[in-house]
Amino acid sequence: xxxxxxxxxxxxxxxxxxxxxxxxxxxxxxxxxxxxxxxxxxxxxxxxxxxxxxxxxxxxxxxxxxxxxxxxxxxxxxxxxxxxxxxxxxxxxxxxxxxxxxxxxxxxxxxxxxxxxxxxxxxxxxxxxxxxxxxxx
Amino acid sequence: xxxxxxxxxxxxxxxxxxxxxxxxxxxxxxxxxxxxxxxxxxxxxxxxxxxxxxxxxxxxxxxxxxxxxxxxxxxxxxxxxxxxxxxxxxxxxxxxxxxxxxxxxxxxxxxxxxxxxxxxxxxxxxxxxxxxxxxxx
Numbered sequence: 001x002x003x004x005x006x007x008x009x010x011x012x013x014x015x016x017x018x019x020x021x022x023x024x025x026x027x028x029x030x031x032x033x034x035x036x037x038x039x040x041x042x043x044x045x046x047x048x049x050x051x052x053x054x055x056x057x058x059x060x061x062x063x064x065x066x067x068x069x070x071x072x073x074x075x076x077x078x079x080x081x082x083x084x085x086x087x088x089x090x091x092x093x094x095x096x097x098x099x100x101x102x103x104x105x106x107x108x109x110x111x112x113x114x115x116x117x118x119x120x121x122x123x124x125x126x127x128x129x130x131x132x133x134x135x136x137x
Numbered sequence: 138x139x140x141x142x143x144x145x146x147x148x149x150x151x152x153x154x155x156x157x158x159x160x161x162x163x164x165x166x167x168x169x170x171x172x173x174x175x176x177x178x179x180x181x182x183x184x185x186x187x188x189x190x191x192x193x194x195x196x197x198x199x200x201x202x203x204x205x206x207x208x209x210x211x212x213x214x215x216x217x218x219x220x221x222x223x224x225x226x227x228x229x230x231x232x233x234x235x236x237x238x239x240x241x242x243x244x245x246x247x248x249x250x251x252x253x254x255x256x257x258x259x260x261x262x263x264x265x266x267x268x269x270x271x272x273x274x
Contacts, residue, residue: 002254002256003256004255007255011259014259018259023202024161029166029180031168031177031180037175038174038175038176038177040175043166043168043180043226065159086255087251087252087254088251088253088258089251089252090243090252091250092253096177106227107227110227113226113227113228114231115224115227116226116229117139117140117222117225118139118141118144118152118223118225119139119140121152121155121225122140122151122152
């Protein structure tokens with residue numbers, strides 16, 4: 001049987017210890033992809049604790065670069081991400097989470113956080129350079 | 138006609154100015170996805186210059202966090218990524234590049250950089266904690 005989350009804590013720790021947390025705040029990059037459609041839903045950061053929580057609970061946890069804490073995606077909205085499988089990249093600093101989303105991933109209630117094409121970006125954010133919206137977790 | 142790369146320089150600059158370069162070395166995260174299959178091929182960082190080069194040439198350029206310079210994917214191997222479309226996320230700090238790869242994306246000659254499942258990670262890298270391989274561009 002291939003290893004899939006949820007995993008026992010000792011295996012999750014073993015896996016977490018092999019990653020290269022070389023990004024901001026000692027994190028790896030996590031790309032979230034819907035398992036059934038292959039749609040990319042979001043990208044976020046994971047520190048060692050978020051990796052272990054994701055692997056042991058089977059629900060995606062991330063490190064918030066702005067709030068400097070670990071959070072479970074959907075802890076407020078209920079729109080959790082059930083992690084079906086995890087694939088690690090060649091240099092061990094990025095994870096691909098293959099998930100079943102329990103609702104829309106984006107705080108705008110769009111299915112994916114990736115929803116601005118280049119035309120929309122030029123029009124919708126006209127004059128608003130380096131604009132940032134608050135993320136509802 | 139929807140805007141797709143390659144774009145004229147003034148539009149590429151306008152788009153690049155709207156992004157939130159809040160990651161390490163003033164970058165956004167770029168997730169690369171094969172347009173025909175939706176397979177995720179790699180993830181990397183892009184500073185403003187890499188965004189403009191990608192949008193104006195139609196080939197993926199990134200910022201190397203280790204070598205501290207902009208590089209074109211495939212500049213050595215020939216395995217370039219032709220960018221068909223770019224989708225920007227809700228908080229403007231990540232791009233989804235929909236590409237046609239001109240060869241394998243990974244330096245291991247695997248099609249995708251995401252190719253280690255959890256079993257392989259436990260076995261293949263046994264004892265090699267926080268191991269990093271050199272990336273061939």
